[in-house]
Amino acid sequence: MWDEQLGLCALCREPMQRDDIDVDHKIPFSYGGGHERANLQLAHSCCNRSRRNSVAPRDLLRYLEDRYMNR
Numbered sequence: 001m002w003d004e005q006l007g008l009c010a011l012c013r014e015p016m017q018r019d020d021i022d023v024d025h026k027i028p029f030s031y032g033g034g035h036e037r038a039n040l041q042l043a044h045s046c047c048n049r050s051r052r053n054s055v056a057p058r059d060l061l062r063y064l065e066d067r068y069m070n071r
Helices: 045-051 057-069
Strands: 021-025 040-044
Touching: 021 045, 040 045
Parallel strands: none
Antiparallel strands: 021 040
């Protein structure tokens, strides 16, 4: 994931240090998100915490449709 994101935080797009990263779930567990690779991204710890469980409704709908319609 580090190489795919070019070492940039998925949330703020600023460079990350390898000792200050979290694996972030694009769609949080509280909305039905899972551990599959497509739902994961790297983020600064502070960015991940500040986002909490917010998600754009369109992204949530797209994720849930894909997950449950394409089993």
